[in-house]
Amino acid sequence: MKKFDYLKPRTIDEALSLLNQYGKRAKLVAGGTDVMVMIKQKRISPDVLISLSGITGLDQIQYDGALRIGPMVTHRQIEKSQVIRKEFSALADAVDVLGSIQIRNVATIAGNICNAAPSADTATPLLVLGAQVKIKGLKGERTVSIESFFKGPGETVLEEGELVTELIIPKPLPFTGSAYWKHQRRLALDLPILGVSVLLSLDRNRISCPDILCATSPISTVLHAMEQEGLVCKEVRIGLGVAAPTPMRAIKAEGLLRGKRISDELLQEVAETASNEAQPRDTIRAEAWYRREMIRVLVRRMAMRSIERVIRPEETVFPTRAW
Amino acid sequence: MEEFINIGKRIPKTDAEEKVTGRAVYIHDLKVPGMLFGKILYSPHAHAKILNIDTSRAERLLGVKAILTGYNIPSIKFGFYKDNVPLKAGKVRSCRDEVAAVAATDPDIAEEALDLIRVDYEILPSVFDPEEAMKEGAPLVHDEHVGGKEKRPTNVLNLPWRLIAGDVDEARRQSAYVAEDRFRVTWVTHCCMGTSGCLAQFDLKNNLTIYSITQIPSLAQRDFTEALSAMGLQGKKVRVIKTMIGGGFGSKLDTYAFEYIAILLAHKTHKPVKIVFSREEEFFATSPRQPAIIDIAQGCTRDGRLTFRDVRMILDNGAYTSWGATTPSVMMMPISSLYKVPNVRYVAKCVYTNNTYSQAMRGYGNPQATFAIDSQIDILAEMAGIDPLDFRLRNANTPGEITPQNFKIITCGLRECIDAVAQKLDWRQNRGRRDGRGVGMASLIHVGGGARVYKSDGCGTIIKIDDFGTVNVFTGATDMGQGADTVIAQIVAEELGVRTEDVVVIHTDTDVCPWDVGAHASRTTFVAGNSALGAAKKVKQLLLEVAGQTLGESPENLDIRDRTVFSKRDPEKKSPLGKVLRAAHYTTGGRMVMAEYFYDPANENLDREFKGNLSVTYSYGTHGVEVEVDKETGQVKILKYVAAHDVGKAINPMLLEGQVYGGVAMGIGYALTERLISQNGKVMNPNFLDYKMLTAKDVPNVDPIVIETNDPFGPFGAKGIGEPGLVPTAPAIANAIYDALGVRIKDLPITPEKVLAALKQKTKPQ
C-alpha cells in the first residue's frame, strides 16, 4: 500500500486550512472504511490523509425540534439512538443492515453520503426524511438539500476544500412513519441490489381495527380491508437507491398518492409508476428487470410498513414481517 | 459396550487456543532472514499471443532482485496433464495466466515493478462455452493438443470417462416412467480463510526447503523434485514443511504455478522468496469447482423402483488441467450407486476453454452429480405419483449390496438417515402444501474408507514415547483445519491407555514424517486413523514387554489404563508409563519404545471399465430442509435444516458436527448464493462483497443427526465425513423450493431472479 502522512487537526478551521494547503494531494477521512479500501485498490493515492477524528464535539446527535447529526457520528450511534428509531425510522432501518457491527462502529453517516455511492444505504432514508447538508469551506458556510447534494456516482456538490459539518433533519409532520428496505442477497456485509425508502404522513393515527396490520394474509388482502378506513395520505416521499446514477426521488409516484385515500389499487399504481420512473441498469450485482420488478414490490411494502409504524408504533419498532 | 476414555468424546481441537488467540503461525506470518517477496503479473486477456515482454524499466527499480518470464526459465511442466508451465511463453490461454514474476525486498516494490512491466499482446479469438469449444473450427486452446482416433487437433481432453453397467436402452424401454432433464452447475470456489502462499529457500548445496500449505506433502515433494531436475538440479533434496493451513477443501490437492515461481525466484536470487496471494488473487488465480452441463435420464417401474440412470456430462476444464479433471471418476459413484439402480450409463467429456481452469473441491464432483440425480428423483417420483420420501426408501441402498460399479457396501445407514430426516421435518404433515413453504430432501453416498485413486492409498505413522510418557505421533496425514491431529491423538490415546492431551501429533515436515498420499477423499480419519491405530498397537506391545520385565509379569497379563501399566491379575503390580520408559532407556542394553506402521486399505483401483471397489466402505447421508419462499421477490429462506449422516462411529462428535455445519454452509452457498461471475473469461467478482459466501447471519441452525453403523474396518468403527456435509444440500433445497411453489430450478445457484422468473412463467396465462 502506498505510504501517506496522517494529519489530525484539532478544529474544523484547522482542517479547512490543511485541506486548502494540500489541495488535491489530500484526502479527508472520517471512519476510513471507504477511503482505506480505495487506497488499497489504488483508486486514489493521496499523499496526506486529513482526519476529523481529533476534533472534539463532532460526534453528537441532538434533537431540538430538528435532528442534528455531527460529521463524526457513526452508524452504530445512530443505530442505538431511540429518538431516531422512533421518529426517523427509515434511517434506523438503514444502519441496522449496513455492513457489520465492526464497520458500523467506525463508519460515519457523513462519510456514507460524501462517498456518494449509488448504493449508499443512508442516502434514500435521508432523501425521504428531507435532510439538509451543512457545508463549510474557507469561503464560508452553506446549506443544501440532500437531493441536490448528489451529482453522480461518487460525485457531490462539495467543492475542493469544503467539508460537511452537519446533517439536519426537520421534525416530521404528525402521524408520520417511514421505512427503508435494503434488498440484498445476504443478511450482512452486502450492498443493496436496490434500496427503497418511503415516508408517509397520514391524517390520523387511529383506525377502527389496527389489528388488521398483524394479519399474515397477503398485503393486498390487508390493504383491501384497510381501505374501508378512508386513511388519507397527507404527504409522501419515495426514495430509490441503485435505481439511477444517484439516489432518487420517485416524484411522479409521490404525486399520485399525495392527498389521496390509501387503497391497494392506488398503492399498486404508485409502485408501478415509481418502477417506471427509475432507470436501473444491468450490473453484475443484478439485472435491470429484477430491480424494476422489486421496486414494484418494495415500494408497496415500505408504504405498508410506514403506515404500520404510525398506527401501531409500539409493536412495530422492530418489525419482523416483510413489509 | 466398551467404555472409551478418548473415543466418542467432544474434545476441542488441539490447536484451538493457538488459533483463536492469533498465535498459530500461518504462511502469512512466516518470516525468515533475508526473505524477498514475490509477485506475479497475470494476463489481462483470455487468449492472446505474447508479442513482447519488456522488463527493463522494472529491473531498474531499486529493490527489485529478479524478474522472470516464460522466456528465461527452464521448461517445467506440471499438472495432471502436464499442460501447464509456471510462466507462459508464446501465448496466454486464460485471464489468470502468469506472464512474469518479480522478487523484491518489499511487497510494495514488487507490486510497483509489476506495473512497470510492459507486455504486448495480439488478441486471439477465444472460446468460453464448452459446447462451443467442442465444435469444429472452435479456437484451439492448446494448438498442439490432439485427440480421438484420428489424432486431430481438438479441445476435448483425451479422458474418455465411460461407465456402463447393464442395458440402459432396454431398461428405458421397460420403464413405466422416464424423466429427462438438463441441469447446469457453475463455478464456485473454496474461500479458504487463509489465502494461498509458500516460501521457497535453497541451502548452499541447492537443496530446497519449501514452506507450504499443501494437502499433499508427499506428492508435492515429488512434483518439486521433478521441477528441480528440470532446473538442472538433479539429485537435490526437497523438504516440504507445512505451516498452519487456513483451510483446504481440495484447493491444495495440486501444485501450482506460484509455487514453481517461488522456487525459480529463490534459485535465481539465492534468497528465500515468499509469495502470498491477496484475496483478489485467491479468487481469480486459484482453481474453482468444475462447471458442468448434465443431461440425465432416469426411469422407474410403476411401483417406483429405479430401472436405469443415463447421464451425459460436459465439464468445463478451463485452459489447463489439474487433478480436478478426474472428478468424473468420483461422479460415477453417485451415478452408479446412490439408491439401487440396476442399469447405468455415464459418459463425460472434459473440454478446454479459455476460462479459469478448475480443480478439486470438497465432494470432488459428487455435489454436481448429486444435484442432478436427486433433483430428478423428485421429478420421477412425482411422475409415478409416489411421495419422494417413499420413493427414496423404496430404492435405498442396503448393507451387503454390490452396486453396478462393483462397490461392496459393508455398512449402510441410508434408510435410518432418510427416516430421521422425515421425522424431524414432520414430512407427512408438511409436504405438498404449495403455499410458499415446502420441504425437500436428498441423499448421498461418498467414499468412507479411503479411495484408491493412486496406486497406493496408504499412510504411514511413527510413534515414539519419551521419558515422561508423552506420546509423539509422526503422521503422514495433513491437518488443514479439519482436526486430523485431534482425531489421531484420540485414537492413539485410546489404544495406549493415555489421554488425548498426552499425545502430540507432528504432521508438518517431510523430513520427519512418513509418507501419505494426501488429505483427499474424506480419507484421513479412516486411513491415517487406521495407520495410527496400527502403530499404537505395536507400541503398546513393546511397552508391555518392557514393563513385563520390570514388573515381573508376562506381557499378556498386562494392560494400560490412565497412563499406568498394570497387571490384570494383580492390580497392585503397576507402573506409570514414564517410569516404564525410563527403565527402558536407563538400562544396559536399553531400547527405544517406538514403532512404525503403514496402512494401505484393501480397496481397489477402478479397472478399465471404471469398476472396482474403490473404497473399503462408504458413507451415506440425507439432508432435509424446510424453506419459505417470498413469491414476490423470489427470495428463499431456510426455516429448518436437518443433516443426517451415517458416519460409522463419531470419534469426536464436536469435530464431526463441525464438518457437517461447515459442509452445510458451503452447500447452501452452492445452492443459493455463490458463483464466480465470469465475463469473457474474467472473474468479475473477486472479493467477498460480490462473491456471496454466507455470513454468520445467513447460516441457519443446522440439526446434525449422527447415525452410527460401526464399520468393521474403520478405526473404532469410523467412516469418512469430511466431504459429505455439502453433497446433498443443493438438491434438498431445490426439492423444497419445488414443494413450496411448484417450480423446478435446474441450474445453480438458485437466485431470487431464477425463482421469480420461473414463477412468472408458471402463472403466465397460456
Ligand SMILES: Cc1cc2nc3c(=O)[nH]c(=O)nc-3n(C[C@H](O)[C@H](O)[C@H](O)COP(=O)(O)OP(=O)(O)OC[C@H]3O[C@@H](n4cnc5c(N)ncnc54)[C@H](O)[C@@H]3O)c2cc1C
Ligand atoms: C466491509 C464493508 C462493508 C460496508 N458495507 C456497507 C453497506 O452495507 N452500506 C453502505 O452504504 N456502505 C457500506 N460500506 C461503505 C462505508 O462503510 C460507508 O460508506 C461508510 O459510511 C463510510 O463512512 P466512513 O466514515 O468510513 O468514510 P471515509 O472512508 O472516512 O470517507 C468516505 C468519503 O467521504 C469523505 N468524507 C468523510 N467525511 C466527510 C466530511 N465530513 N465532509 C466531506 N467529506 C467527507 C471522504 O473524504 C471520502 O471521500 C462498507 C464498507 C466496508 C469496508
